[in-house]
Amino acid sequence: MSLTLIYNARVITMAEDQAVFTGGVLFDNERIHSVFSGKADQSIAVKAAVKVDAKGKWLMPGLVNTHAHLGATLLRGLGEDLPLDQWLKTVMWPNEAKLNRELAHVSADLALTEMIRSGTTAYLDMYHLFMDEMAEKAAESGMRAVIARGMIGIGASETEQKAKLDESVQLFKTYHNAAEGRVRVLLAPHAPYTCPPDFLRRTADIAKRNNISVHTHLAETRTEIDEYKAKYQKHPASHLAELGLFDVPALVAHGVHLSDREINLLKEKDVAVSHNPISNLKLGSGVAPLRKLTEAGVKTALGTDSAASNNTLDMFEELRSAALIHKGMHENPQETKAYDLLKMAGQTGAEVLGFNNTGRIESGCEADLILIDPDAPHLTPSSVERTISHLVYAVKGSDVTDVWVKGRQLMNNRELTSLDEEKIRYEANQSVKKFD
Amino acid sequence: MSLTLIYNARVITMAEDQAVFTGGVLFDNERIHSVFSGKADQSIAVKAAVKVDAKGKWLMPGLVNTHAHLGATLLRGLGEDLPLDQWLKTVMWPNEAKLNRELAHVSADLALTEMIRSGTTAYLDMYHLFMDEMAEKAAESGMRAVIARGMIGIGASETEQKAKLDESVQLFKTYHNAAEGRVRVLLAPHAPYTCPPDFLRRTADIAKRNNISVHTHLAETRTEIDEYKAKYQKHPASHLAELGLFDVPALVAHGVHLSDREINLLKEKDVAVSHNPISNLKLGSGVAPLRKLTEAGVKTALGTDSAASNNTLDMFEELRSAALIHKGMHENPQETKAYDLLKMAGQTGAEVLGFNNTGRIESGCEADLILIDPDAPHLTPSSVERTISHLVYAVKGSDVTDVWVKGRQLMNNRELTSLDEEKIRYEANQSVKKFD
Numbered sequence: 001m002s003l004t005l006i007y008n009a010r011v012i013t014m015a016e017d018q019a020v021f022t023g024g025v026l027f028d029n030e031r032i033h034s035v036f037s038g039k040a041d042q043s044i045a046v047k048a049a050v051k052v053d054a055k056g057k058w059l060m061p062g063l064v065n066t067h068a069h070l071g072a073t074l075l076r077g078l079g080e081d082l083p084l085d086q087w088l089k090t091v092m093w094p095n096e097a098k099l100n101r102e103l104a105h106v107s108a109d110l111a112l113t114e115m116i117r118s119g120t121t122a123y124l125d126m127y128h129l130f131m132d133e134m135a136e137k138a139a140e141s142g143m144r145a146v147i148a149r150g151m152i153g154i155g156a157s158e159t160e161q162k163a164k165l166d167e168s169v170q171l172f173k174t175y176h177n178a179a180e181g182r183v184r185v186l187l188a189p190h191a192p193y194t195c196p197p198d199f200l201r202r203t204a205d206i207a208k209r210n211n212i213s214v215h216t217h218l219a220e221t222r223t224e225i226d227e228y229k230a231k232y233q234k235h236p237a238s239h240l241a242e243l244g245l246f247d248v249p250a251l252v253a254h255g256v257h258l259s260d261r262e263i264n265l266l267k268e269k270d271v272a273v274s275h276n277p278i279s280n281l282k283l284g285s286g287v288a289p290l291r292k293l294t295e296a297g298v299k300t301a302l303g304t305d306s307a308a309s310n311n312t313l314d315m316f317e318e319l320r321s322a323a324l325i326h327k328g329m330h331e332n333p334q335e336t337k338a339y340d341l342l343k344m345a346g347q348t349g350a351e352v353l354g355f356n357n358t359g360r361i362e363s364g365c366e367a368d369l370i371l372i373d374p375d376a377p378h379l380t381p382s383s384v385e386r387t388i389s390h391l392v393y394a395v396k397g398s399d400v401t402d403v404w405v406k407g408r409q410l411m412n413n414r415e416l417t418s419l420d421e422e423k424i425r426y427e428a429n430q431s432v433k434k435f436d
Numbered sequence: 437m438s439l440t441l442i443y444n445a446r447v448i449t450m451a452e453d454q455a456v457f458t459g460g461v462l463f464d465n466e467r468i469h470s471v472f473s474g475k476a477d478q479s480i481a482v483k484a485a486v487k488v489d490a491k492g493k494w495l496m497p498g499l500v501n502t503h504a505h506l507g508a509t510l511l512r513g514l515g516e517d518l519p520l521d522q523w524l525k526t527v528m529w530p531n532e533a534k535l536n537r538e539l540a541h542v543s544a545d546l547a548l549t550e551m552i553r554s555g556t557t558a559y560l561d562m563y564h565l566f567m568d569e570m571a572e573k574a575a576e577s578g579m580r581a582v583i584a585r586g587m588i589g590i591g592a593s594e595t596e597q598k599a600k601l602d603e604s605v606q607l608f609k610t611y612h613n614a615a616e617g618r619v620r621v622l623l624a625p626h627a628p629y630t631c632p633p634d635f636l637r638r639t640a641d642i643a644k645r646n647n648i649s650v651h652t653h654l655a656e657t658r659t660e661i662d663e664y665k666a667k668y669q670k671h672p673a674s675h676l677a678e679l680g681l682f683d684v685p686a687l688v689a690h691g692v693h694l695s696d697r698e699i700n701l702l703k704e705k706d707v708a709v710s711h712n713p714i715s716n717l718k719l720g721s722g723v724a725p726l727r728k729l730t731e732a733g734v735k736t737a738l739g740t741d742s743a744a745s746n747n748t749l750d751m752f753e754e755l756r757s758a759a760l761i762h763k764g765m766h767e768n769p770q771e772t773k774a775y776d777l778l779k780m781a782g783q784t785g786a787e788v789l790g791f792n793n794t795g796r797i798e799s800g801c802e803a804d805l806i807l808i809d810p811d812a813p814h815l816t817p818s819s820v821e822r823t824i825s826h827l828v829y830a831v832k833g834s835d836v837t838d839v840w841v842k843g844r845q846l847m848n849n850r851e852l853t854s855l856d857e858e859k860i861r862y863e864a865n866q867s868v869k870k871f872d
Binding site for chain 1: 748
């Protein structure tokens with residue numbers, strides 16, 4: 001691929017020195033060749049086949065959504081404000097049962113359009129339908145993706161359990177590190193409360209044998225913990241550790257109901273957490289102990305969960321909520337810091353998904369980049385000093401104008417280049433008759 | 437003014453029957469003449485001088501911001517994540533001291549552009565600089581506004597106190613119900629902890645004598661309450677009631693730290709509350725007891741507070757946050773209901789600001805209307821049944837395309853008609869050098 005030059009931007013590098021300056025970047029689909037402040041000198045400019053005048057826009061690494069369920073995107077806005085079990089039983093499960101191949105594709109396509117539009121460049125998709133096709137779709141869309149075939153172990157016969165595990169291992173063998181490293185695959189038992197211990201142990205064994213990382217839901221609701229403890233006399237985090245699931249790199253979603261003991265365990269086992277504040281609020285699950293997690297040294301990133309419980313896939317919304325709610329809950333404006341949250345929403349997310357060479361604008365890193373147009377009242381007045389604050393507390397996903405992943409442009413001045421957005425939205429709107 | 441017809445819209449009436457249907461509305465600058473479902477019949481269409489084909493857009497009453505400080509908008513993004521007293525002393529006060537006439541105007545203009553862009557049609561502005569000019573500005577902008585000259589009573593000599601009160605009364609006499617009723621004026625002692633009892637009593641007497649409503653900050657932080665109780669042996673809410681401030685219609689901002697006793701007192705005295713969830717989170721003030729307030733029958737509306745502590749003036753953000761945080765805090769997805777919140781963000785806001793004939797799309801009401809473009813992934817799929825959910829949990833302020841206040845169009849397909857947005861943003865950006 002030829003070289004792209006972005007110039008005249010305010011560059012938010014997210015590098016060690018936290019530098020923010022006016023300048024640009026030169027990259028191809030392998031790596032960022034150079035990052036410069038001021039004007040691009042002739043030796044740089046001459047190499048570029050594509051030149052993007054960013055005219056005062058803000059250039060930063062893309063955001064990373066570390067927990068989502070793309071297949072459920074068509075269920076956005078169905079049956080709100082219900083108790084969790086009623087919502088699952090009367091809204092989610094009956095409607096998810098209607099997702100055939102065609103609808104699952106439309107649902108995922110819709111999620112991809114929304115994620116790219118709002119500046120997300122990498123995501124984790126935990127779902128159970130046609131995940132091989134979802135891996136292909138991720139590859140074609142140009143996005144960076146972790147594919148996690150969610151496995152429910154309850155009630156499934158030995159044959160069914162084995163089929164799910166085999167499917168997951170096959171997925172891993174076929175798609176892990178596919179699309180020049182843009183697609184990765186994890187093993188994903190759904191949750192401790194939906195997978196009996198022997199299934200989890202078996203999953204752990206397979207993960208260890210094949211060197212596959214794992215992803216699961218953990219400690220989302222208080223009820224779940226209470227019921228789990230009544231049944232197994234231990235917190236599910238301890239149980240997962242015992243069963244060997246944390247002997248491979250693990251990322252757990254939610255982590256709302258964790259005591260210091262479990263937090264220390266996660267740290268000890270080097271387990272990362274995907275904090276999903278909006279979904280946790282909306283479903284009445286609670287508020288995760290973010291500061292305790294980060295102070296204990298647990299790698300904590302951000303995720304949206306599904307559009308059915310959020311109801312957007314906009315990581316800027318997630319970032320802002322994460323930056324706000326802990327301050328309020330603990331009545332302490334210093335509970336979280338803007339820059340730390342911004343790092344969590346991008347770089348830490350990239351790291352916990354295994355995309356270690358993204359999330360920073362530095363020579364040698366891969367080019368997962370977004371441009372933001374600050375020419376709007378809610379981002380005014382603007383200055384270098386106010387940039388981080390605006391990114392955390394004021395930017396909307398709709399301010400993103402351009403997106404590159406691994407050097408390929410996926411959105412150009414608000415037009416998607418790899419997906420037919422109009423067709424996708426049309427098909428998605430047509431689908432509503434199928435649900436209720 | 438001639439008649440405007442909006443047709444082909446999805447109409448969210450916010451009327452008693454909560455109707456949502458495809459249709460339109462015919463209005464002038466006095467009132468809505470008719471609301472219809474389906475196509476406009478010829479007898480209606482023929483009357484309209486201006487016809488707006490809303491092509492599947494959503495038409496709803498504008499949102500109402502019941503607590504803001506327009507003059508502080510230029511301080512957006514300065515000095516984040518600080519303890520409240522440090523933030524006030526090192527960031528807010530020194531920078532507010534730099535606000536001369538020119539900067540105060542730019543600050544307010546910037547706020548107006550942001551509010552109109554994000555679908556706000558009425559607001560309350562509590563500030564202390566050039567409030568007569570701010571009343572004129574509100575009138576010219578076409579917005580509906582409540583002007584509240586914030587009065588700090590601490591340390592001010594008798595002469596200074598009197599001057600502030602005189603200025604406020606003069607404001608009331610000149611501007612209350614000005615601009616065909618679009619501008620109203622309140623008496624606004626800043627807060628119990630910044631106004632000694634005799635100043636508050638005097639304010640109450642003047643309010644009663646002149647039949648002026650009042651607005652003040654109340655119970656924003658825990659420290660404030662503790663210190664107040666130590667000094668006066670009572671909660672400031674009780675004290676305000678004793679001092680007579682609740683003998684006129686009153687609206688208090690924040691109401692975070694209220695026990696059942698104060699909540700009942702507010703109900704008894706018919707005091708309304710402006711709930712400002714985002715600012716309360718960001719400053720670490722806490723989370724107001726929203727459900728207790730509404731269940732006790734206290735009229736509770738929403739507000740953004742200033743852009744320095746939010747950091748936007750986007751009422752859709754405020755609405756979404758209010759809908760989310762109480763569910764999470766109380767671990768109960770039924771703690772708040774989407775429709776109730778939507779009503780709070782518009783109709784109840786209009787009511788507590790004294791604009792009783794707005795906030796609903798009904799014949800006879802005044803036309804404070806907005807159009808939202810749902811042609812975006814985050815509002816897809818769309819159906820009549822999902823509309824309320826999308827409005828509360830997924831719409832962004834940037835989805836608003838058109839705004840009318842009292843029948844006059846203030847934004848036309850995302851272009852502001854009464855304000856020179858480009859000039860305002862330029863001037864606002866120029867101003868940053870003046871602050872630090």
